[in-house]
Amino acid sequence: MNNEHYKYLLTENDLPKSWYNINADMPVPLTPVLNPQTREPITAEFLNVLFPMSLIEQEMSTDRYIDIPEEVREIYKLWRPTPLLRARRLEKALGTPAHIYYKNEGASITGSHKTNTAVAQAFYNKIDGTRSLTTETGAGQWGAALAVACKFFDMNLEVFMVRGSFYDKPYRRIIIESYDAEIFPSPSDRTDYGRKYLQENPEGPGSLGIAISEAVETAVKSNGEKKYSLGSVLNHVLLHQTVIGQECLKQMEMADEYPDVVIACCGGGSNFGGIAFPFLHRNLTEGLQTRIVAVEPQATPTLTKGLYAFDYGDTAKMAPILKMFTLGHDFIPAPIHAGGLRYHGMAPQICMLYDAGYIEAVAIPQLETFEAGVLFAQTEGIIPAPESSHAIRAAIDEALDAKEKGEERVILFNLSGHGLLDLSAYDAYHQGQLVNDTLDVNPEEIRKMLPKVDF
Amino acid sequence: MNNEHYKYLLTENDLPKSWYNINADMPVPLTPVLNPQTREPITAEFLNVLFPMSLIEQEMSTDRYIDIPEEVREIYKLWRPTPLLRARRLEKALGTPAHIYYKNEGASITGSHKTNTAVAQAFYNKIDGTRSLTTETGAGQWGAALAVACKFFDMNLEVFMVRGSFYDKPYRRIIIESYDAEIFPSPSDRTDYGRKYLQENPEGPGSLGIAISEAVETAVKSNGEKKYSLGSVLNHVLLHQTVIGQECLKQMEMADEYPDVVIACCGGGSNFGGIAFPFLHRNLTEGLQTRIVAVEPQATPTLTKGLYAFDYGDTAKMAPILKMFTLGHDFIPAPIHAGGLRYHGMAPQICMLYDAGYIEAVAIPQLETFEAGVLFAQTEGIIPAPESSHAIRAAIDEALDAKEKGEERVILFNLSGHGLLDLSAYDAYHQGQLVNDTLDVNPEEIRKMLPKVDF
Numbered sequence: 001m002n003n004e005h006y007k008y009l010l011t012e013n014d015l016p017k018s019w020y021n022i023n024a025d026m027p028v029p030l031t032p033v034l035n036p037q038t039r040e041p042i043t044a045e046f047l048n049v050l051f052p053m054s055l056i057e058q059e060m061s062t063d064r065y066i067d068i069p070e071e072v073r074e075i076y077k078l079w080r081p082t083p084l085l086r087a088r089r090l091e092k093a094l095g096t097p098a099h100i101y102y103k104n105e106g107a108s109i110t111g112s113h114k115t116n117t118a119v120a121q122a123f124y125n126k127i128d129g130t131r132s133l134t135t136e137t138g139a140g141q142w143g144a145a146l147a148v149a150c151k152f153f154d155m156n157l158e159v160f161m162v163r164g165s166f167y168d169k170p171y172r173r174i175i176i177e178s179y180d181a182e183i184f185p186s187p188s189d190r191t192d193y194g195r196k197y198l199q200e201n202p203e204g205p206g207s208l209g210i211a212i213s214e215a216v217e218t219a220v221k222s223n224g225e226k227k228y229s230l231g232s233v234l235n236h237v238l239l240h241q242t243v244i245g246q247e248c249l250k251q252m253e254m255a256d257e258y259p260d261v262v263i264a265c266c267g268g269g270s271n272f273g274g275i276a277f278p279f280l281h282r283n284l285t286e287g288l289q290t291r292i293v294a295v296e297p298q299a300t301p302t303l304t305k306g307l308y309a310f311d312y313g314d315t316a317k318m319a320p321i322l323k324m325f326t327l328g329h330d331f332i333p334a335p336i337h338a339g340g341l342r343y344h345g346m347a348p349q350i351c352m353l354y355d356a357g358y359i360e361a362v363a364i365p366q367l368e369t370f371e372a373g374v375l376f377a378q379t380e381g382i383i384p385a386p387e388s389s390h391a392i393r394a395a396i397d398e399a400l401d402a403k404e405k406g407e408e409r410v411i412l413f414n415l416s417g418h419g420l421l422d423l424s425a426y427d428a429y430h431q432g433q434l435v436n437d438t439l440d441v442n443p444e445e446i447r448k449m450l451p452k453v454d455f
Numbered sequence: 456m457n458n459e460h461y462k463y464l465l466t467e468n469d470l471p472k473s474w475y476n477i478n479a480d481m482p483v484p485l486t487p488v489l490n491p492q493t494r495e496p497i498t499a500e501f502l503n504v505l506f507p508m509s510l511i512e513q514e515m516s517t518d519r520y521i522d523i524p525e526e527v528r529e530i531y532k533l534w535r536p537t538p539l540l541r542a543r544r545l546e547k548a549l550g551t552p553a554h555i556y557y558k559n560e561g562a563s564i565t566g567s568h569k570t571n572t573a574v575a576q577a578f579y580n581k582i583d584g585t586r587s588l589t590t591e592t593g594a595g596q597w598g599a600a601l602a603v604a605c606k607f608f609d610m611n612l613e614v615f616m617v618r619g620s621f622y623d624k625p626y627r628r629i630i631i632e633s634y635d636a637e638i639f640p641s642p643s644d645r646t647d648y649g650r651k652y653l654q655e656n657p658e659g660p661g662s663l664g665i666a667i668s669e670a671v672e673t674a675v676k677s678n679g680e681k682k683y684s685l686g687s688v689l690n691h692v693l694l695h696q697t698v699i700g701q702e703c704l705k706q707m708e709m710a711d712e713y714p715d716v717v718i719a720c721c722g723g724g725s726n727f728g729g730i731a732f733p734f735l736h737r738n739l740t741e742g743l744q745t746r747i748v749a750v751e752p753q754a755t756p757t758l759t760k761g762l763y764a765f766d767y768g769d770t771a772k773m774a775p776i777l778k779m780f781t782l783g784h785d786f787i788p789a790p791i792h793a794g795g796l797r798y799h800g801m802a803p804q805i806c807m808l809y810d811a812g813y814i815e816a817v818a819i820p821q822l823e824t825f826e827a828g829v830l831f832a833q834t835e836g837i838i839p840a841p842e843s844s845h846a847i848r849a850a851i852d853e854a855l856d857a858k859e860k861g862e863e864r865v866i867l868f869n870l871s872g873h874g875l876l877d878l879s880a881y882d883a884y885h886q887g888q889l890v891n892d893t894l895d896v897n898p899e900e901i902r903k904m905l906p907k908v909d910f
Contacts, residue, residue: 006532009464077461078540078836085533089607107562109836111875151833152544171626174878177885178832377633378606381533381564420566420875423629430632 006088008251010081015073020242022277022349023235024064025284028356031323031348032455036312039453042320050219050228052128055121058236066239068120075119075152079108080243084251089379091399098402098409099257100395103248103275105416106382110175112417113271114145114231117240121229122149132156132226134218136186136211138267139165139339140172141385141417142231147179157181158226160188160214164205165339171421186211193217193316207332208343213316220318232268233313233322233347241274248412249278259290259412261398265390266294266303266361267340269347271416280358293398294350294361295390297369299334299437302327302346303354303361307446310453311345321451324351327439328446334437336366337425338386340416362394365436369393370429373419385417386425461543463706465536470528475697477732477804478690479519480739483811486778486803487910491767494908497775505674505683507583510576513691521694523575530574530607534563535698539706544834546854553857553864554712555850558703558730560871561837565630567872568726569600569686572695576684577604587611587681589673591641591666593722594620594794595627596840596872597686602634612636613681615643615669618661620794626876641666648672648771662787663798668771675773687723688768688777688802696729703867704733714745714867716853720845721749721758721816722795724802726871735813748853749805749816750845752824754789754892757782757801758809758816762901765908766800776906779806782894783901789892791821792880793841795871817849820891824848825884828874840872841880 023030032041047056058066068076087100105113125133133150135157137143143159150157159181166173166185176183186206187194191214197204212230219228230237245262252258262279264272272294282288294303306325313319315330324345331344353359373389375396376382384392395413402409419426428434478485487496502511513521523531542555560568580588588605590612592598598614605612614636621628621640631638641661642649646669652659667685674683685692700717707713717734719727727749737743751757761780768774770785779800786799808814828844830851831837839847850868857864874881883889 005467006529007467009466011464012460012462074461078544089533115836148833148836152836170882171875171878174882174885175838175875178829178838178878178881180833374633378603378635381570381603381607383630383633420626420630421878423626423633423876426633427625427629430629 005255006086008084008254010247010250012077014250015076015080016068016243016246018065018067019239020246020278020281021061021064021066021239022280023062025281026352027284027358028352031352034310034321034453034455036317036319036321039321039451050216052125052130052227054124054128055236058239059234069123072120072123076243081247082107084248086255087380090376093375093379094396094399094403096399096403097406098399098411100399101255101412102415103244105244105271105414106418110141110144110148111420112141112145112385113241113244113274114142115148116243116274117231117237117270118145118149119152120240122146122153122155125227126153126155130155130227133229134158134215134226135229135231136160136208136215138162138208138342140169140176140421141340143183144172144175146229146231147176147181150181151179158218159183160186160211162186162206162208162211162339164335168424169421186214188214190214191217205335207315209315209329209331212314213318216314216318217316232270233345235349237270238273238277238347238349241270242277244274244414245276245278248275252412257410260410261291261293263293263295263391263394263411263413265341265387265416266296266346266350267387268343269350271414273347273350275414280353283358292359293394294354294359295394296361296363297336297338297341297390298363298365299336299439300327300342301363301439301441302344304363305439305441307443308351308355309450310455311450313345321453322348324348326446327441328449330449336437337422338369338390340387341390364390364393365438366434367436370434372396383419384415385419386422388416460710461541463539463709465702465705467532469705470531470535471523471698471701473520473522474694475701475733475736476516476519476521476694477735478517480736481807482739482813483807486807489765489776489908489910491772491774491776494776494906505671507580507585507682509579509583510691513694514689524578527575527578531698536702537562539703541710542835545831548830548834549851549854549858551854551858552861553854553866555854556710556867557870558699560699560726560869561873565599565603566875567596567600567840568696568699568729569597570603571698571729572686572692572725573600573604574607575695577601577608577610580682581608581610585610585682588684589613589670589681590684590686591615591663591670593617593663593797595624595631595876596795598638599627599630601684601686602631602636605636606634613673614638615641615666617641617663617666617794619790623879624876641669643669645669646672660790662770664770664784664786667769668773671769671773672771687725688800690804692725693728693732693802693804696725697732699729699869700731700733703730707867712865715865716746716748718748718750718846718849718866718868720796720842720871721751721801721805722842723798724805726869728802728805730869735808738813747814748849749809749814750849751816751818752791752793752796752845753818753820754791754894755782755797756818756894756896757799759818760894760896762898763806763810764905765910766905768800776908777803779803781901782896783904785904791892792877793824793845795842796845819845819848820893821889822891825889827851838874839870840874841877843871
């Protein structure tokens with residue numbers, strides 16, 4: 001099963017023509033999305049305040065494949081298909097018989113997988129007549145991706161960036177501004193919720209939940225002038241990311257191998273769903289048994305320690321209620337550097353599959369992820385995003401396990417982004433300033449804050 | 456001559472097997488390199504204090520092609536061949552009939568073309584028994600590239616980084632440290648020259664010339680324990696970069712076009728030589744007439760305003776004397792953000808070809824380069840290095856000229872690196888804090904400081 005290649009490249013002609021919709025193959029019934037006010041199943045009309053109808057249709061669709069519009073494929077061609085690499089130098093450093101492959105989504109124009117859905121969402125909003133979007137961003141990868149997408153389609157964008165990241169990661173702010181978007185630290189004084197929150201917690205670092213509330217409020221109160229865009233969690237977002245896994249299927253075929261295990265970090269679930277769903281499709285429809293592993297920080301152990309229950313998507317209870325593993329909608333995460341993995345909840349589709357045993361999950365402490373990230377940089381050359389280093393850590397652990405057992409395991413992981421804008425985190429790691437935050441979860445405390453629903 | 460592609464990808468099998476040596480085709484006699492002490496032609500023995508014999512042989516070789524060692528090619532495969540892209544979205548924004556292509560060297564593991572020669576130099580030093588290297592870096596791209604290369608070959612590295620950049624661009628320092636290299640702001644207190652300079656100019660921002668002096672002194676005074684590595688100017692460095700142009704030749708063939716003009720920014724000359732020499736080879740040997748344009752900042756107009764004369768390569772007069780266009784070896788550049796374009800001199804091969812009329816040169820003010828860089832980011836998505844924005848500016852000007860004349864001009868430029876670690880410069884640009892520094896050159900002032908030589 002060996003060959004000499006390092007890199008598997010697809011041409012523009014191999015760019016997927018459709019997105020894969022996991023809803024078509026779900027082995028368990030879909031859980032409903034609820035209106036945060038009525039706590040009844042949500043209507044398209046309600047969602048339409050936030051999203052254009054075309055994206056709502058995708059959100060609810062059970063069609064297995066959804067065509068990628070030509071305008072979106074044209075933009076994808078700027079960086080897609082992304083390379084699949086065999087991490088031969090990492091394998092050698094580990095002395096493992098395992099074969100480690102990684103999909104380099106860091107090769108995108110904004111350095112992460114987020115651009116895949118940003119371009120699609122901007123496009124559908126544009127054809128629906130939307131002229132302005134609002135969104136939130138944690139570490140800034142999503143904000144940067146949506147900013148360039150809005151620029152490409154000549155739309156305005158307001159970004160609410162979690163305050164801690166806004167000041168700690170000025171480079172992401174500058175990128176977002178370079179694409180002409182407006183950006184504000186959240187909590188901000190631009191929304192009722194932000195002002196209220198600031199009054200009660202003037203020094204709070206903010207959270208993704210709060211920033212979502214501010215972005216949602218801005219859209220809701222715009223009299224239809226602005227719509228809202230989300231970078232993860234929802235089905236249409238994960239759908240757009242499935243170009244990743246579809247390309248991997250072709251590239252693994254070029255390598256004449258098939259993964260025994262597919263690994264991705266998991267915050268809201270978009271890069272995970274993106275690489276995993278096309279492999280899950282084969283598991284579900286062809287009886288293959290590839291292991292699918294979601295990796296999360298021990299500081300935000302949503303899948304591994306959260307409650308599986310209906311909860312609000314945001315702190316202010318303005319976003320839809322979703323059935324998901326949750327740490328509670330008013331959860332304030334420890335200041336770990338994997339900003340994209342600090343959300344309190346998780347994409348419902350991933351939760352259903354995890355709950356039903358189709359997906360594994362593992363939680364990893366921060367220092368181990370940085371150790372893995374540095375080893376990856378020193379062998380493969382690329383400095384990974386702290387989020388992606390979670391996947392690297394799990395891949396290394398798989399490779400070492402294979403070594404111990406003398407197995408030729410084939411490991412595939414998603415390098416969701418590069419870490420060139422997270423270097424202050426590496427600096428802190430080199431200086432010994434980082435710690436392992438482990439969250440002790442009290443299920444009863446979470447349960448108390450959950451909305452009461454009849455589903 | 457049209458087709459629908461955005462991107463031209465080569466496989467690992469297309470990776471060049473040899474470097475192209477312009478010395479074999481020089482239409483004018485090579486100028487000698489002089490010993491800075493005797494001012495006589497330099498000997499291999501003298502150079503061997505700084506460089507391994509294998510690199511000295513390459514420096515002096517007139518063989519047209521030099522095999523790329525398999526160990527170097529294996530590492531190149533981590534990111535090479537790099538993509539060639541047709542900048543269709545930029546063309547559209549300009550409304551030009553011109554076809555604009557760019558080679559994306561920013562796709563390398565450290566984000567610039569510098570890795571091409573870093574890996575080769577580390578390899579040759581390694582097989583020659585060198586265990587420690589010293590070098591200087593301006594903006595930090597070269598330092599990062601040599602740091603990862605040294606890590607790959609398990610060698611130590613000391614980097615002297617121009618003080619202004621060291622403090623203004625902490626991210627590049629952190630990258631260099633992430634690859635385990637040591638890094639010091641220059642002028643430093645680690646060398647006689649640095650200490651002397653600091654005493655006389657305690658607040659000076661440093662310069663590449665001073666940093667070179669410190670790196671050279673460290674190697675010279677190491678009793679043979681350390682060798683020195685340079686990221687530009689010398690022939691063996693430009694030689695290693697010719698993989699860029701060789702790949703472009705194949706990729707332009709895939710695009711079924713041939714460039715009317717090839718453009719690159721030009722500091723010491725390495726990314727310029729890398730893309731231009733393989734096209735110059737065809738000009739020189741097949742009578743083609745592709746225009747070759749070097750782009751420099753108006754703040755360091757080496758080719759356009761410098762003196763063509765023998766000058767020292769560094770400020771302390773320890774490095775070899777080269778015949779080159781020079782602004783004088785004690786030139787302290789204005790603090791423009793294109794740190795890689797602030798050297799006082801230029802690769803002798805490029806100077807000979809420019810002097811003899813085989814190359815054009817143009818100098819561009821800073822604000823125009825940032826304007827071009829932002830337009831590129833907003834159309835093609837990638838935020839370019841401030842150095843590369845010089846090439847973008849010239850390419851845009853060519854495209855607008857073609858528009859005015861109604862010509863289907865084919866333009867190729869080198870995107871030598873991305874600007875993700877230069878975002879503070881973009882921030883300053885957005886804030887209106889940047890200015891156009893234009894250097895007034897007084898040839899007599901330069902002439903006074905030149906070494907007296909008999910050649």
